[in-house]
Amino acid sequence: MEKEDPEYFNKVYELLKQNINGNNGIKKCRFCDQSEPTVGFNTRAHIIPELLGRNNRITADECDTCNTRIFSAYESHLATFFRPYFTMLGVEGKKSVPVFQSRSIGGDNLTTTTIEYTNEGHRKIVIGNENDIQIDDKNKTLIVTFRLPNHKPIFVYKALLKIAMSLLPKNDVIEHKHIIEFLRKKENNFILGFQFPIVFITVLGKKFASPGAHLYRAKIESEPDGYIPKYTLVISFGNIVAQIFIPPSISYLLQNKPKDKTAVLNLFHSFIYNINYEKIKELDDNELINVQYKFSSINLSSSISKPYDIKLYFKYDSLEKH
Numbered sequence: 001m002e003k004e005d006p007e008y009f010n011k012v013y014e015l016l017k018q019n020i021n022g023n024n025g026i027k028k029c030r031f032c033d034q035s036e037p038t039v040g041f042n043t044r045a046h047i048i049p050e051l052l053g054r055n056n057r058i059t060a061d062e063c064d065t066c067n068t069r070i071f072s073a074y075e076s077h078l079a080t081f082f083r084p085y086f087t088m089l090g091v092e093g094k095k096s097v098p099v100f101q102s103r104s105i106g107g108d109n110l111t112t113t114t115i116e117y118t119n120e121g122h123r124k125i126v127i128g129n130e131n132d133i134q135i136d137d138k139n140k141t142l143i144v145t146f147r148l149p150n151h152k153p154i155f156v157y158k159a160l161l162k163i164a165m166s167l168l169p170k171n172d173v174i175e176h177k178h179i180i181e182f183l184r185k186k187e188n189n190f191i192l193g194f195q196f197p198i199v200f201i202t203v204l205g206k207k208f209a210s211p212g213a214h215l216y217r218a219k220i221e222s223e224p225d226g227y228i229p230k231y232t233l234v235i236s237f238g239n240i241v242a243q244i245f246i247p248p249s250i251s252y253l254l255q256n257k258p259k260d261k262t263a264v265l266n267l268f269h270s271f272i273y274n275i276n277y278e279k280i281k282e283l284d285d286n287e288l289i290n291v292q293y294k295f296s297s298i299n300l301s302s303s304i305s306k307p308y309d310i311k312l313y314f315k316y317d318s319l320e321k322h
């Protein structure tokens, strides 16, 4: 396999320095443009939802109304979406590792599969539907179909996009007003072109001590027939890294026709080298490395609230059957 450049993502994108907590003078909400005292700023508005783990990443320019009446609604969808990962990987949310319960079939509770992460770090699986679990003994892989309860994928995307909008530099907010409007509106049609309501998810071998959210900005201008998203968001929690690409600015949309361009999506290096990135940097140029693309890409464009199934693969060392 050809050796890929592990620095490639860093050649295209740079991490934005964040100094979002500084807020002198009258507080103004970046999402609704209202200032105090018209709107209050009394709730602690998290940049990274606490359901992804306890953290102190607070934003000063999100009012109580936007925080509690609009954005909090998206977070429960985000929680539903990520719950299988939390339970299987033992990721602690705000309180503890959540128990996963699949939806029942025809209202019969006995058809529910329950997965619990025990204090000893084991998973206790009570199978309600034998199709939920496949065991591949030869490859020591457990394939679990998580029958998720009802949720709207587009709300999962909105919850992620909102994290990005909180991290956006203040002077670039005006250029992304259409995205903020999309986040604030109940309607979910977002047909402006260059939209990628897709989340890329990969699972790493090690855990992050606390959740993180980083916004990267492209250093490279889009080419005549190729479009490089200006911003991409990378979030990390537990041993999960997830990435989304932010739709383009208003100026870009006014000047370009989406259908004439091909999108170039550069994935963060964790997706390509699902192994120790530092180690790769020390390798000799001629040394071949095994490039692994181990990630899932999940389309979040649907605004229909319905049950969705997610299939995840887990390697195991030992399995006790009862």
Ligand SMILES: [Zn+2]
Residues within 6 Å of the ligand: 029, 030, 031, 032, 033, 034, 039, 062, 063, 064, 065, 066, 067
């Ligand atoms: Zn507001």
